[in-house]
Amino acid sequence: MSWNQLTVDVPDDLVDAVVGELSGDAVAGVWENESPQSGYTRLVLYFGSRSNLEQIQRHIRTVFSRSGRQDPRISKTVVEECDWNEEWKKSYTSFPVGDDFFVIPSWENPVVPHDRLPIRIDPGQAFGTGTHETTQLMIEALERWVEPDQLILDVGTGSGFLAIASRLLGAKKVVACDLDPVAAQVAYANIERNGQNGIWTFCGSLDAVNKDTFQLAMGNLTADLVVDLFPEFDRVLKRHGLAILSGILLDQADEIRGIIARFHFTIYEELTRGEWLALICEKHVA
Numbered sequence: 210m211s212w213n214q215l216t217v218d219v220p221d222d223l224v225d226a227v228v229g230e231l232s233g234d235a236v237a238g239v240w241e242n243e244s245p246q247s248g249y250t251r252l253v254l255y256f257g258s259r260s261n262l263e264q265i266q267r268h269i270r271t272v273f274s275r276s277g278r279q280d281p282r283i284s285k286t287v288v289e290e291c292d293w294n295e296e297w298k299k300s301y302t303s304f305p306v307g308d309d310f311f312v313i314p315s316w317e318n319p320v321v322p323h324d325r326l327p328i329r330i331d332p333g334q335a336f337g338t339g340t341h342e343t344t345q346l347m348i349e350a351l352e353r354w355v356e357p358d359q360l361i362l363d364v365g366t367g368s369g370f371l372a373i374a375s376r377l378l379g380a381k382k383v384v385a386c387d388l389d390p391v392a393a394q395v396a397y398a399n400i401e402r403n404g405q406n407g408i409w410t411f412c413g414s415l416d417a418v419n420k421d422t423f424q425l426a427m428g429n430l431t432a433d434l435v436v437d438l439f440p441e442f443d444r445v446l447k448r449h450g451l452a453i454l455s456g457i458l459l460d461q462a463d464e465i466r467g468i469i470a471r472f473h474f475t476i477y478e479e480l481t482r483g484e485w486l487a488l489i490c491e492k493h494v495a
């Protein structure tokens with residue numbers, strides 16, 4: 210199997226924006242390397258062989274033009290499938306996340322700090338290693354808002370990381386879904402790896418879920434997806450249910466606050482890290 214590889218040097222302050230912009234383009238892998246230019250990061254991006262490269266390049270250029278930068282030089286090549294797990298193993302090692310967790314790659318066996326809960330992860334080709342700021346904001350929010358009797362929906366579960374964390378925080382049951390079949394399989398394997406029997410996984414999205422079901426529904430997605438999917442978050446949440454939404458760039462916050470207000474949700478908290486924002490809001494029913 211072959212992959213399209215795009216390489217582009219990105220000003221350090223635009224790295225998150227470029228990666229965020231591409232998450233709707235089914236980016237299969239992102240490597241951040243040192244760029245020869247100081248203040249820049251060399252992003253190496255992998256896409257499936259049938260991806261629309263013209264559209265992807267347009268999305269990258271949009272981020273540059275939005276911040277008043279000149280069009281970047283983007284180089285293209287086709288590479289053969291590599292062993293993603295072997296590549297990950299070179300750079301991914303155990304680390305603490307949030308106040309409560311300790312993330313352990315499946316191939317390591319470190320001593321777990323006594324005050325932290327281990328999450329064993331093999332990310333494979335799914336998003337959700339716990340290293341990204343958007344995932345860390347979700348963890349921070351879950352640590353504050355998960356309660357023992359909750360039925361929780363994790364939309365876009367990726368590696369299953371947040372679903373596993375929710376159960377470890379005491380949620381009664383978690384339903385984890387992802388549109389990407391590879392992610393759904395990776396999530397299932399990670400959930401088994403962590404011995405969690407209270408999590409159901411499926412390949413699909415919110416439309417497969419009954420209305421008025423969950424006390425908490427979360428999605429670490431993109432701002433566009435949050436706007437598109439918000440009516441569905443509203444539908445599946447119970448009265449007074451909480452939505453926890455991440456993957457939103459700070460300059461997209463007003464658009465998200467707008468849709469939240471239109472559905473008469475109340476924003477309880479806004480958490481930020483780097484360029485990223487996560488919101489916690491509550492559903493009200495008249």
Ligand SMILES: C[S@@+](CC[C@H](N)C(=O)[O-])C[C@H]1O[C@@H](n2cnc3c(N)ncnc32)[C@H](O)[C@@H]1O
Pocket residue numbers: 232335336337338339343344347364365366367368369370371386387388389392413414415429430434438456
């Ligand atoms: C940024 S990753 C988040 C992974 C993980 N939850 C985390 O926070 O680390 C977003 C995931 O959402 C999935 N996704 C995108 N659109 C979706 C949709 N409409 N319904 C369900 N999953 C979706 C993608 O396949 C991807 O795995």
